[in-house]
Amino acid sequence: MSGFFTLVGRDLRLAVRQGGALGTALGFYLVVVAMLPLGLGADLKLLSRIAPGILWIALLLSALLSLGRVFESDYEDGSLDVLTTGPLPLELVTAAKALAHWISTSVPLALLAPVLGILLNLELVAYPALVATMIIGTPAVSFLGAIGAALTLTARRGGLLIALLVLPLYVPTLIFGIAAISAMLGPDDVAPPLLILTAISLGAIVLGPLAAAAALRTQMQ
C-alpha cells in the first residue's frame, strides 16, 4: 500500500508545481457561475432559489475540464508503463490518481463554491450545507470521472467525449447533492439524501478504479 501514497504524493506535488490546472478549473468555475445571471436575468430571488443547482452543475463542468489530464500526461511521457510494472495493482494506481484529483481539484472547487454563492445571493444558512454536500459528493465526481478519462485516453476528440460519457453518470450525485441542501434548508429530514450521497461516493470509489484500470489495461497493449 505504501506505493499508493507515494503516487498520491507525487501527483499532489505535481499539481502544486504546475499550478495552472487548478487555476484554470477555478477560473472556469467562476466564469460559468458569473455568466448564468447574465443569461437568466439578475432577479435575486430567482438566483438565490436556483443557486445550489447552479453551483453544483458548474462544479461538475469545472471538474470535468481537468479530468482529461488525469491519465493523459502519464500516458504521453511513458510514466504509465512504468507505473504498471510497480508492485501496486493498476486498480490502486487509478484509485491513487483519482484521489489526487479529488484533493487537488474537487476539494478546492467545493471550497470556492460559497464565495460564488455570494454572486448568486445564496442564503448564508445554506453555506455549511453546500460545502458539506460537495465534500461528501465530489469523490464520485473524481472517481467516476476517472472512468471517462481512462476510456478516452487514446480516443480522438477526447475532451468533448469525456463530458458525454461522464455527465450522465453524475446524475445521482447531482440530484442527491441538491436534495441534501434543500433538506438542510427546509423541513425535510436531511439524513436520507446525505446518506445516499455518501453511498454513491463510496460506490464510485469502488467502481471507478476498477473500470478505469480495465480501460487503461486494454489501451496499454
Next chain:
Amino acid sequence: MQTFTQRLANPTQFMRLSARLLPWVAGLAAAIIAYGLYLAFFVAPPDYLQGEIARIMFVHVPSAWIAMAGYALIAVSAFGLFVFRHPLADVSAKAAAPIGAAFTFLALFTGSLWGKPAWGTYWVWDARLTSVLILFFLYLGLIALRSSIDDETLASKLTAILALVGIVMLPIIKFSVDWGNTLHQPSSVLKLSGPTIHSSILTPLLVIGAGFLVLFVAMHLKAMRNEILRRRVKALQLAEVARAASQVVAPAE
C-alpha cells in the same frame, strides 16, 4: 459434438443460420405488430380523459421497454466479450447500440407528442421520461466512444467497459431521478401502475411489446450480418495489404 451455442459462436455458422432465420423473424414481427395495432385501434377503448390521443402509448410504452432491453443486451454482450471471449459478442454489442438508441428516441418522441395534449407541453421532467432521456445519453456515449477509436479491437473492449459501467449506474440513476421527482412534483399523469390497467389496454400493449421485441431481434440479426460482412471485407483488404508488403520486402531480404 458441438453444442448449439458453440456452433452459433462460429461466424460462418451464424451467417448460414441467420440467413435462413431472418425472413421468418421479420415476417413474424410484422404479423404480431399488425395484430397489436389492430387491437390498439379497434379493440382498446379510447381513454376516458384523453380520448383517442392516449393510443400513442401503444407505441410509446413498448418502445421504452425495448430501449431498456436493448441496453441490457449490450451489457450482456459486453459481459460475453470479457468473460467468454465470444467472437460474436462485440458484433452483437455494436449492432444493438444504434437500434436500441432508435427505440429510445422513439419512446422520447412519442412521449413528447403525447405530452402536448396530456400536459399541455411537449416536455415535462417526469421521472420516466427523464430516465429514458438519460438512457438515450448512455446510448449516445457508447456510439460516440466507439466511433472515436480507430482500432476496432480496442474500441470493442472500451465500449464494453462503458456498457458495464452503464448497467451498474442505470438503476442508481433511475432511483435518483425517481427520488428527485417525488421531491419536486407530487405525481405524474403517466401513472400506469400494474393492476389498475384494464386488460383491453394491457393486452395490446403486451402484444405490441412482443412484436417490437421480435422486430428488434430481426433488426439485430440483420445488423450483425452486416457487421460480420464488413469485418470480412476489412480482413480481406488487410490481407491484400500484407501480401503487397511482403512482395516489396521479399527481394530486399
Next chain:
Amino acid sequence: MLLIAENLVLSRGGRTVIDGLSLRLSNGEALLLTGANGAGKTTLLRALAGFLPPAFGEIRIENENDDRELGELCHFVGHLDGIKPHLTAMENLAFWGAYLNGDSSGNGGDRLTRALNKFGLAALADVPAGFLSAGQKRRLALSRLAAAHRPLWLFDEPTALLDAASLTLLIDAVNAHRADGGLVIAATHLPLAFKNAKEVRLGPKEKAA
C-alpha cells in the same frame, strides 16, 4: 531465474505480429531482438513486460521462492522516459525508487545518489528535469535501473538519444547486472556491445515459419 516463452503468438489491432516464437533465457544471459520496423520488437517487449497478454502460448518465469508477476520482475525502458519536467532529477528518481520498491520510508537515499552518480547526473540532482537535455533525460530514465532491483531488464531501442559516453555507462550497468545473474533483453536497430548476447531476428521469415 529462467525466462521461458513458448509458441508465443502476439497480435495487435487484430493483426498477428509475432507468430509462434519460443525463447529461453537464463541467469546472466542477454538477448538482442533485431528486425525491420514493424517486425514486432516493441510488441514482444510489451508482452514480456506483462502489458500485452499473448493470444496464444505463454511467458513464464521460473524463479525460486518468488511468485511475482512478470511486470513486477522487470524494468521496462521504452521510447519514453517517464520523467516529469516539474520535478527535480532527484525527485523523479526518488519517486520511481520508492514506488517500484513499494517503500515510502524515504530510506535508500544513498542508493539514489549512487544511481545518479552511475549515470553521471550527480551534479544535476536538484535541477528540474524539464531543464535537462534529451540525452540527460534519457540517462535519468536509465538511472531507474539502479534505483530499484529487478532481475529482468527490458530495453526498447536503448541507444536512441545516447551519446558514446552514455552508451558506455549503460553497457557497464548491463554487464554488472548480468554478472549478478540478471537477464537483459533489448530491441535494437544498431549492434549493441553486450558480451555473448543471443540474437533473435524478427521479421517476415519468422512469421512464415
